[in-house]
Amino acid sequence: MSRDIFVVVEHVEQSVADISFEMLGRARELAKTTGGRVVAVAVGHDLKPLACELGAADAVLLSEAPGLAQYTPEAHQRALEAILRQRAPRVTLVANTAMGMDLAAGLSGALGWPLVAYCREARMEGDRLIAVSQIYGGKILAEAAVDGPNAILSVLAGSSPADAGHAPGSPAIEEVEPPAPSPARVRFTRLLKPEAGDVDITREAILVSVGRGIQSRDNIPIVRELAEALGGTLSASRPIVDQGWLPKTRQVGKSGMTVKPKLYLAIGISGAPEHLEGMRGAELIVAVNTDPNAPIFGVAHYGVVSDLFEVLPLLTEKIKATT
Amino acid sequence: MNIVVPVKMVPDLVEELEIGPDGRDLDRSFLRLRINEFDEHAVEEAIQLKEKHGASVTVIALDTGEVDETLFTCLAKGADRALKIPGDFAGISSHGAAAVLAGVIRSIPHDLILTGVQAPDDRDGQVGVLLAEALRVPHVSVVSGVEPVGEEAVTVRQEYAGGVMAELEVDLPCVLGIQAARQAPRYAPVSKVRQTMKTAKLDEMPAAGEVPGAGSTVLRLAKPESGGGAERLEGTPEEIADRLLAILRDRGLVRT
Numbered sequence: 001m002s003r004d005i006f007v008v009v010e011h012v013e014q015s016v017a018d019i020s021f022e023m024l025g026r027a028r029e030l031a032k033t034t035g036g037r038v039v040a041v042a043v044g045h046d047l048k049p050l051a052c053e054l055g056a057a058d059a060v061l062l063s064e065a066p067g068l069a070q071y072t073p074e075a076h077q078r079a080l081e082a083i084l085r086q087r088a089p090r091v092t093l094v095a096n097t098a099m100g101m102d103l104a105a106g107l108s109g110a111l112g113w114p115l116v117a118y119c120r121e122a123r124m125e126g127d128r129l130i131a132v133s134q135i136y137g138g139k140i141l142a143e144a145a146v147d148g149p150n151a152i153l154s155v156l157a158g159s160s161p162a163d164a165g166h167a168p169g170s171p172a173i174e175e176v177e178p179p180a181p182s183p184a185r186v187r188f189t190r191l192l193k194p195e196a197g198d199v200d201i202t203r204e205a206i207l208v209s210v211g212r213g214i215q216s217r218d219n220i221p222i223v224r225e226l227a228e229a230l231g232g233t234l235s236a237s238r239p240i241v242d243q244g245w246l247p248k249t250r251q252v253g254k255s256g257m258t259v260k261p262k263l264y265l266a267i268g269i270s271g272a273p274e275h276l277e278g279m280r281g282a283e284l285i286v287a288v289n290t291d292p293n294a295p296i297f298g299v300a301h302y303g304v305v306s307d308l309f310e311v312l313p314l315l316t317e318k319i320k321a322t323t
Numbered sequence: 324m325n326i327v328v329p330v331k332m333v334p335d336l337v338e339e340l341e342i343g344p345d346g347r348d349l350d351r352s353f354l355r356l357r358i359n360e361f362d363e364h365a366v367e368e369a370i371q372l373k374e375k376h377g378a379s380v381t382v383i384a385l386d387t388g389e390v391d392e393t394l395f396t397c398l399a400k401g402a403d404r405a406l407k408i409p410g411d412f413a414g415i416s417s418h419g420a421a422a423v424l425a426g427v428i429r430s431i432p433h434d435l436i437l438t439g440v441q442a443p444d445d446r447d448g449q450v451g452v453l454l455a456e457a458l459r460v461p462h463v464s465v466v467s468g469v470e471p472v473g474e475e476a477v478t479v480r481q482e483y484a485g486g487v488m489a490e491l492e493v494d495l496p497c498v499l500g501i502q503a504a505r506q507a508p509r510y511a512p513v514s515k516v517r518q519t520m521k522t523a524k525l526d527e528m529p530a531a532g533e534v535p536g537a538g539s540t541v542l543r544l545a546k547p548e549s550g551g552g553a554e555r556l557e558g559t560p561e562e563i564a565d566r567l568l569a570i571l572r573d574r575g576l577v578r579t
Binding site: 102106110231262301322 | 478490571
């Protein structure tokens, strides 16, 4: 039985995503207790320039073909499936991203290996793999013992430091023959970049961000007024954008933008993991929410448990009075 | 085109979640359930496609409790058929739900399967992807914007981080994990849902075969350290606003 820990490297446009380094760091910890190697696996085309960044791994497996240059769930899953079936690592770490959601569950279904999703911690207790998931919008942690000799974990971004996955050195690269191309049922046509025109929230120093707690579109002006008083910009969590209350360009979080402003004022945002991923790097985080157990308070520096319609207009008024 | 939309009831996250006495599951006795928000988007996208291009929309749910009203609501919104799979499915794993759904969907016409990209409780992975694997059809997660290309395929947009998206063409049949419908899910007035309950009926189809587990066993549930690093500001709204102003001022975030 293999004791190796595999990390599926996520990369976009020839650059390794941060989450891959976080996973490499986590894999190193796990490999210490299994006594196996850390193996980075990358699927794509022309990947050798990336491999030199993966010094934290003991070995790098590359599955390369021109047809794999652009990610598609089907082709990349097939390439990974062939590798995992043959090498049967003890644990395979996949990022809990758009691509990772496809791949982790797809591989679990195809290989019949258990999957623990939204994983935020993992450790070995003897031969047993223990994984902690963050579920119910970040409100509950579930610690589980994982069955079987092989398992897949889809790992939440920001759940371990990326530093541990950065190391010098050039691990041995092994090239793996990808599966023979078959007629693709999923075909990449083009990459769409965000539309310019609206503000770029990743460049703003002050973001006043609004979430579901605002209850109605009609209440957005209350928050907008505060943003304006602060000289900041209005941003939002996903539900607000999905409702069409603010444009997609304002969305903070996993499927939106990652922001690092000087001030992030979270208004009525509960703080699902997908949202925290996009804003936890802000210098100062202030959260206002009616729910004292909202996960947003876990990352905020200052928290206000209050009806936002009481505090916000007062704060706006006071700011206006000082400036 | 036959569109099938598996939907799922999940705990309403607006409510306080309590952990049950054995510490391994939520206390389900007072749990308020609602349709998974992403599934609501999948239903909306299906009805939008029907209205624009013509299609038959079948909404399907495992009976995890309280599904009838949700299914009638989907009919009131414009779905053509609602299918309930009876059984004791409360707390079923994603692997289990995918296997049951695959068994039923195999026996009904299905070209396009739309479901929510994820659910708050899919601890062992997203049902849509697992369903696609069980049906041996392609899948794409985190999708917004579905458009038919002739009778045989659809184009979809898959959302990545930073607002970047890929456009993919996917052969039918396939499963798409919907992130957001092209417009916010429509609202069905209670009166219309009540009317639908009187005039329409839910079809039932039994589950067949083994129901696999999650492949892991929950040892315990816990609430994350509440508060964590946050310093709580307390007092009257007036006092809180003053404190906030002082904090912002100290950091030079408010001009003085």
